[in-house]
Amino acid sequence: MRSTALTESVEEATPALRTDLATRLRRQSVWFGIIGLAIVTLLFSEVLSGLSLYTYNNVLLACLGAIALTVLMGTGGQASIGNSAFLAIGGFSAVYVDRSGLPIALSIIAGTAAAGIAGMIVALPAVRIRGFYLALCTVALFFVVVYVVQTYQHNTVGDSGFFVPSLFASKGAHGAQQYWAWLLFAILSLCILFARRLMSGVFGRSLRMVRSSEKAAAVLGVNVPKLKVTVFGITSAMIGLQGALTLYFIGSLSSDSFTLALAIQYLAMVVVGGADSILGAVIGAALIVSMPTWIPSIVTDIAGSNIGRNDGPFISEMLYGGLLVVFVLASPTGLAGLLRKSYNKIVNLFLRPDGPVKVPANVDPDTSA
Amino acid sequence: MGLFLACVISGILQGGTFALVSLALVLVFRSTGTFNVAGGEVMIIPILAVAMWQKAGLAGWLGVIIALTLGALLSLGLFFIVLRHTIGGDHMIGFVATLGVAAVMDAVISLWFGSNRYDLKIPGVPRGTIRFLGIGVSEADIAVGVVAYGVCITMLLVMQYTGLGIRIRATGQMAALASQRGINVRSIYYGCWALAGALGAFAGLSYAATNIVDSNTVVLGLAALPAIILGGLDSFTGAVVGGLIIGLFQAFLTTYIGGQYVTPGTYTILFLVLMVWPSGLFGSRIVERL
Numbered sequence: 001m002r003s004t005a006l007t008e009s010v011e012e013a014t015p016a017l018r019t020d021l022a023t024r025l026r027r028q029s030v031w032f033g034i035i036g037l038a039i040v041t042l043l044f045s046e047v048l049s050g051l052s053l054y055t056y057n058n059v060l061l062a063c064l065g066a067i068a069l070t071v072l073m074g075t076g077g078q079a080s081i082g083n084s085a086f087l088a089i090g091g092f093s094a095v096y097v098d099r100s101g102l103p104i105a106l107s108i109i110a111g112t113a114a115a116g117i118a119g120m121i122v123a124l125p126a127v128r129i130r131g132f133y134l135a136l137c138t139v140a141l142f143f144v145v146v147y148v149v150q151t152y153q154h155n156t157v158g159d160s161g162f163f164v165p166s167l168f169a170s171k172g173a174h175g176a177q178q179y180w181a182w183l184l185f186a187i188l189s190l191c192i193l194f195a196r197r198l199m200s201g202v203f204g205r206s207l208r209m210v211r212s213s214e215k216a217a218a219v220l221g222v223n224v225p226k227l228k229v230t231v232f233g234i235t236s237a238m239i240g241l242q243g244a245l246t247l248y249f250i251g252s253l254s255s256d257s258f259t260l261a262l263a264i265q266y267l268a269m270v271v272v273g274g275a276d277s278i279l280g281a282v283i284g285a286a287l288i289v290s291m292p293t294w295i296p297s298i299v300t301d302i303a304g305s306n307i308g309r310n311d312g313p314f315i316s317e318m319l320y321g322g323l324l325v326v327f328v329l330a331s332p333t334g335l336a337g338l339l340r341k342s343y344n345k346i347v348n349l350f351l352r353p354d355g356p357v358k359v360p361a362n363v364d365p366d367t368s369a
Numbered sequence: 370m371g372l373f374l375a376c377v378i379s380g381i382l383q384g385g386t387f388a389l390v391s392l393a394l395v396l397v398f399r400s401t402g403t404f405n406v407a408g409g410e411v412m413i414i415p416i417l418a419v420a421m422w423q424k425a426g427l428a429g430w431l432g433v434i435i436a437l438t439l440g441a442l443l444s445l446g447l448f449f450i451v452l453r454h455t456i457g458g459d460h461m462i463g464f465v466a467t468l469g470v471a472a473v474m475d476a477v478i479s480l481w482f483g484s485n486r487y488d489l490k491i492p493g494v495p496r497g498t499i500r501f502l503g504i505g506v507s508e509a510d511i512a513v514g515v516v517a518y519g520v521c522i523t524m525l526l527v528m529q530y531t532g533l534g535i536r537i538r539a540t541g542q543m544a545a546l547a548s549q550r551g552i553n554v555r556s557i558y559y560g561c562w563a564l565a566g567a568l569g570a571f572a573g574l575s576y577a578a579t580n581i582v583d584s585n586t587v588v589l590g591l592a593a594l595p596a597i598i599l600g601g602l603d604s605f606t607g608a609v610v611g612g613l614i615i616g617l618f619q620a621f622l623t624t625y626i627g628g629q630y631v632t633p634g635t636y637t638i639l640f641l642v643l644m645v646w647p648s649g650l651f652g653s654r655i656v657e658r659l
Contacts, residue, residue, distance in 0.1 A: 079461055079464070079465075081468065124644060125640070125643050125644040125647075128644070128647060129643060129647045131459075131460055131461050131464075132404050132460060132461060132464040133598075133643060133647055135461075135464060136594060136598065136639065136643060137639075137640060137643050137644075139591070139594065139636075139639075140594075140595075140636040140637070140639040140640040140643070141636075141640065143632050143633060143635075143636040144633045144636050144637060144640070147629075147632055147633035148633070151629075260591075261472060261475065264468050264469070264471070264472050267465065267468060268469065268472075271465065311480055314476040314479045314480050315476070315480075317472055317473075317475065317476040317479075318472070318473050318476035318477065320469075320472065321469045321470065321471070321472030321473035321474075321475075321476065322469065322473055323469075324465065324466075324468065324469030324472065325451055325466050325469035325470060325473070328462055328465045328466050328469065329451070329454050329455065329462070329466060
C-alpha cells in the first residue's frame with residue numbers, strides 16, 4: 001500500500017518538475033558552461049597579450065586536475081593530496097616515451113595511462129582505509145614518486161631538467177598560445193562532459209553513497225572496492241593527462257616543480273571553488289592559478305616599492321592557504337555553492353509563475369538530474 | 370661490529386626527535402581529534418626565530434625558554450583561531466584546515482627567514498667525544514638523546530598514571546561524559562595544544578642541538594608521519610616506539626644501503642603499514658573506521 005502511494009506521489013510530482021523552466025535550464029547547465037568557456041576562449045585568444053594568454057592556458061590546464069580532484073574528493077569523498085605526484089608521473093612518463101622517439105600523441109597517452117595505473121595502486125589501501133589515512137597514503141606516494149623522478153632526471157639529463165620542443169612553436173610566440181588555448185579548450189570540454197557523466201547517473205550516485213556511508217553503499221549493492229579503484233584510476237589518469245600536456249605546453253620539465261605545496265594548491269582550488277561541483281573546480285582553478293600574476297602588483301601598490309615582485313609567490317601561498325582554511329571551516333559548498341544559492345533566489349523571484357517557492361533544504365537539484 | 374653499534378646509537382638518538390614530534394601530534398589527536406599536518410611548522414618557527422635572535426645578541430637559557438614558550442603560544446593560537454571550530458566534526462575537516470595552515474606558515478617561514486642557515490647554540494650541551502664499546506660518540510648526541518627520551522618517558526608516565534593523564538584521555542574518548550564528570554574539557558583542550566607546541570619546539574631544539582637548521586628542516590614534521598602510523602595514531606607508547614623504530618631504520622638504511630634511500634624507504638614503510646596494518650603496533654582498531 002505504502003509503496004503505491006509513494007509511486008503516485010512521485011508521478012504527481014514529476015510533471016511539475018518537468019515543466020519547471022529553471023530546473024530544465026539547470027540540467028543543461030554543462031552546455032551553457034562549455035559555450036561560456038568557448039566565448040571566453042575566443043575573447044581571450046583575440047584580446048589578451050601573450051603573457052596573459054599564457055596564464056589563461058595555465059588555468060585551463062589546472063582545471064583538468066581540479067575537476068579530477070573534485071570528482072574524487074567532492075563526489076567520492078576520497079581524500080587525496082596526491083595531485084602533484086600524479087602530475088609528475090604524467091609528465092615524466094611522457095618525457096620517457098618522447099625520448100624514445102615516439103610521436104607526441106603517444107607520449108601523452110602514455111602519461112595518462114601511467115598516472116591512471118599509479119592511481120589504481122594508491123587505491124589499494126583505500127579499499128581498507130578512509131579519511132586522512134588515505135590522504136597519508138597519497139603523501140607517501142608523493143615522496144616515493146618524487147624520489148623516482150629525481151633519480152631518473154639526475155641520471156639522464158642532470159639537475160637542469162628535460163627540454164622538449166614545445167608544440168606549435170612554429171606559429172610564433174603569440175600564435176602558439178592561441179593554438180594552445182583552443183586545443184586546451186577542446187580537451188577541457190571533453191573532460192567536463194566526461195566528469196559530468198561520472199558525477200551523474202548510477203556511477204555518481206554510487207560515489208555519493210560511498211562518501212556518505214560505505215557500509216550503506218555496500219548493503220545497497222555497490223561494489224565499494226571496485227568503485228574506489230575505478231574512480232582513483234580515472235581521476236588520476238586525468239591528472240596525468242594534465243601533466244603530459246603541461247610538459248609540451250611549457251617545453252621543459254624538472255622534478256623541482258612537483259612539491260607538496262602544489263598538491264595543497266589543488267586542494268584549495270576544490271575547497272574554495274566548492275567540492276562536488278565542476279563549476280566550482282573551474283572557478284577555484286581560475287582564482288588560484290591566476291593569483292601569482294595579480295598579487296604582486298596589488299602588493300606593490302599597497303606596500304609601495306618593489307616588495308611585491310619578490311614576495312608575490314609567498315603572499316599568494318599565504319592567501320590560498322588562508323582561503324583553504326576559511327572555506328573548509330565556514331563554507332563547505334564554496335563559491336559555487338554561493339552562486340547556486342543566488343541563482344535559486346533569482347529564479348524564485350522571476351521565473352516561477354506562482355511566485356517564490358521554498359525549496360526543501362534536502363533536495364539538491366544537482367543530484368536529482 | 371663497530372659500524373653496527375654506531376648505527377644503533379645514532380638511530381636511537383635520531384629516533385628521540387621523531388618520538389618527541391610524534392608525541393606532540395598524538396597528544397592533540399587524542400585530545401581534540403585533529404591530525405595536525407602543520408606540526409613541523411610549529412616546531413621550526415620557534416627554533417629559527419630564536420636562532421635569528423641569537424645572532425642579534427640573545428644568549429643563554431633565555432633562548433631555550435623563549436623557544437618553548439613561542440612553540441606553545443603558536444600551537445595555542447593555531448587551536449584558538451582555526452582548529453577550535455573543527456572539534457566534533459569530521460576528522461577530514463581538521464586535516465584539510467591544518468594543510469591550509471601549513472601553507473600559510475610555510476609562506477611566513479620563507480618570507481621571514483628566507484634561505485638562511487642557522488647554528489643554534491644551546492647552553493649546557495657538551496662538546497666532547499667519549500669512547501663507548503670501541504666507537505666514538507659525541508657527548509652532545511648522548512646528552513640530547515637522554516633528555517629527549519627522558520621527556521618522552523615522563524610524558525608516557527604522566528599520561529598513564531596521573532590524574533591529569535586520565536582527564537586528558539577521558540576528554541579525548543568522550544568529551545560530553547568527561548565534562549559531566551566535572552572535567553574542564555575546554556582547559557584540557559587548550560592545555561594539550563599548548564603542551565604539544567612546547568613538545569614540538571623541544572623536538573626542534575633537540576634536533577638543532579646537533580644539526581644546522583634552515584627552512585627546509587620543516588620536513589622533519591612530515592618525517593614523523595611514518596613513526597606515528599607505525600606506532601598507532603592514538604597511542605602515546607606507539608609514538609615513542611614508532612619514533613625509535615623509524616630512527617633505527619633510517620640509520621641502518623643510511624649506513625648500509627645509502628643516504629639517498631632514506632626518504633623513499635621511510636615512506637614506503639608508511640605506505641605498507643597503511644595497506645596491511647593501519648592500526649599500527651599499539652593503536653586501537655576503532656581508528657580504522659574514521
